[in-house]
Amino acid sequence: EDQVTQSPEALRLQEGESSSLNCSYTVSGLRGLFWYRQDPGKGPEFLFTLYSAGEEKEKERLKATLTKKESFLHITAPKPEDSATYLCAVQAKGGSEKLVFGKGTKLTVNP
């Protein structure tokens, strides 16, 4: 069974204090790993897709990396507007487009 575990459940940072969120996964052949951002009362918003170990993608203060067992979302010099819940999901090989999500990490960035 495909599984995704995110840690920590919650993270509180000061503005400018860099950190990383972890997404550990087990999947029967990884087709893609996805990062989403979710603001309160909103649906998840797509950030990145990673397909193979060693791949990295960046967007503003965010950088996502992938190994064979886990992915990290690095946040450099965060701002209060980066506060959100960050979700990780995996898609397995085999023709299905289904995603399996982790429970998310709630990030709070204080000014």
Added chain:
Amino acid sequence: DAGITQSPRHKVTETGTPVTLRCHQTENHRYMYWYRQDPGHGLRLIHYSYGVKDTDKGEVSDGYSVSRSKTEDFLLTLESATSSQTSVYFCATGTANQPQHFGDGTRLSIL
């Protein structure tokens, strides 16, 4: 997300009543999904569709049915609502090899 409309956005109903949630898309995406999101569980797939009149079960399908008679509409029905189905329901759409995009959710309370 632009192109995905969920209705209603909020609903309160009583145990035992039927409930239908609607997802409408203007993106002409082949795939549509229904998820529920609960504290401590993250996003869980209920049902999905891979084309008009083509649907399949997800992880938590018991007590739910779906229908897709047109590309743009995907309906989720609770035939006889129970308190355990109180949740936030999200619709998502996508195409092959592209990330899923989400609507802003329906908050359903069953008393």
